Amino acid sequence: MPTPKLKDIADALGLSYSTVSRALKGNFRISEETRHKVNEYAAKIKYIPNIAAQSLRNNRTRSIGILVPNISNNFFSEVLNGIESAGYDKNYQVIITQSQESGEKESKNIDTLMSRAVDGLLVSLSSTTLNAEKLKAIHESGTPVVFFDRVCSLFDTYKVVSDNEGGSYKVVKHLIRNGYTRIAHITSSPEKSITSERLSGYQKGLEESNIPFDASLVKYCVHGGMLPHEVEKSIDELLELDPWPGAIITASDRITIVTMASLYKRKIAIPEQIAVAGFSNFSVPEIFAPPLTTVKQPAFEMGKIAADLLIKLIESKKPVANYEKIVLPTELTVRASTALKMAPVG
Amino acid sequence: MPTPKLKDIADALGLSYSTVSRALKGNFRISEETRHKVNEYAAKIKYIPNIAAQSLRNNRTRSIGILVPNISNNFFSEVLNGIESAGYDKNYQVIITQSQESGEKESKNIDTLMSRAVDGLLVSLSSTTLNAEKLKAIHESGTPVVFFDRVCSLFDTYKVVSDNEGGSYKVVKHLIRNGYTRIAHITSSPEKSITSERLSGYQKGLEESNIPFDASLVKYCVHGGMLPHEVEKSIDELLELDPWPGAIITASDRITIVTMASLYKRKIAIPEQIAVAGFSNFSVPEIFAPPLTTVKQPAFEMGKIAADLLIKLIESKKPVANYEKIVLPTELTVRASTALKMAPVG
DNA sequence: ATTATTTGTGCAAACGTTTGCACAGGAAAG
């Protein structure tokens, strides 16, 4: 049997298309009685509106396009869960594309999504995005764009980020409190918004304790740890210093993994010889040996908020004037990998 | 300015809708000259067909729905890349949903996807799927369903899996060759197809070397390692045995991570005290200390093949009679975590 | 009793494609 249509309901109930349609959409001058009858019958025959017809008529697809660097990353996959959750509530479909940190692929993905006529775009930029002109044009021509995590300042729109500065500030203060003074930072590519924010929190933390900033303690990984080699190299360089840094703050899960593994391999004891703390969204930081001190970003929440804002933009008739930048708090969880520093053994 | 429509091309060139439409679709008794003119003009004004209108008219959405347990898993995210790649080539949009290993969520996702009128479904079952009747009904009512990795035998369709049996057979043989005889296996929930296949390869490998099967060496993790506690418990139990198993084969990345971390924590040397080999799709198994011996599944390829088959089903007019089960080879890579067993020290 | 207002419903057009059928003009066959 074919799928039920509006017509089937109308015929069965002796009503017109319009009445049925309006009854299903809720209040529009339809009597309570009729509405009830319609909904009941619709449920009975398992009526599902034809999305294509709705899209055609309404010029809206009820879908939103996502641009992320990579889905196989705990942070982003959690963000995606948040987005999905918001989309599910409001009946929006989510179409995910990955840039794999390539600005070129990102640009192609934008084209694909636009040809799919998504109603809005949720974007976390790749680390090699040169310019976001295309997104600007899209936003200005009426398809709203909302940024999360990796934002850009080319144009004004909603932006949802975590308090990167505060996060690194907190972890630096914690390390200092626990007796560490030479604190290294292995981070992502310097162009990213998150990188500079974290660096600034790091510097602020040091400054407050009158520890001079030492540029040789900050290492950048252009590929954000996608290439383990990058991270290894950073560690090599840090271990050439004399004395070694007492602690390392890592900027992502991938960097953290490689760092920990590299220290194991060199038989460097954590935290006795070098403490480690990381920006991380691992579901179980306890799996590390020792359990890892983390700065956790509210990934799920970030996704949910960003998606809610985007949908709000999509559904608002008038253009929004005052876009906000939402900054979500980060959470420091202290574990054994940054335990109180002991006086050097021997 | 509004987006260009078929009408705009027709008007500008003095042709009818039909001619333009046919010219754009390729050969249908349209003169070479006309076709060329139309395509040229369409490119010039950047004509993009309205997907909603096409879907409505053709009763097809050019989208395929994906049901996976979890995207934050290297194996599945690689599979997704393969699927995306096939979809991109053939101009299909991919809509991803996650079951989070919950049969209930899976069922809801199926409903969502069907209400989105996807043209086909690509499915890897959750570990708690009780029955797949719903999928069977969908498949039989004309929306094709193709399984990958975690398949089910309730009904006949294309199934794409990796050679799990061969993979575990190979790793067992390798371990035996390197001097290990008490080989443990920490695996997922026993109902899954992949679990039993791997177990059977494991048994076959032992049998060939006349090593009796010992059920106490096989541990199941119902949640597939999502809960570290499960894995810890398995390891506890293995370490209560006397003597300890000489090697452990782990069935997934998550199980591998927890296992390695747990052995570190207990200061058990790998491979000197216990060797470890894992089914894994980590992009860099070298990050472990020591580098991990892995059985790698051709994840990308699996996704690509499954998607190609699904699209073939979608686009074929006549029902397919002889569905095949495609078995892709797995690849054993030997690394230090299963080095040649030395005579016990001391 | 007449007129204005509210309330609930129906008509029909519109959204942008695709496609079965019809048909004009020219070539080939008789």
Added chain:
DNA sequence: CTTTCCTGTGCAAACGTTTGCACAAATAAT
């Protein structure tokens, strides 16, 4: 010079909704 057969094009309906407008009935205001 008819008749048949291609070849290339156009007409118009159909896909399933939504919605501005019109309208009938019922109620309220004069």
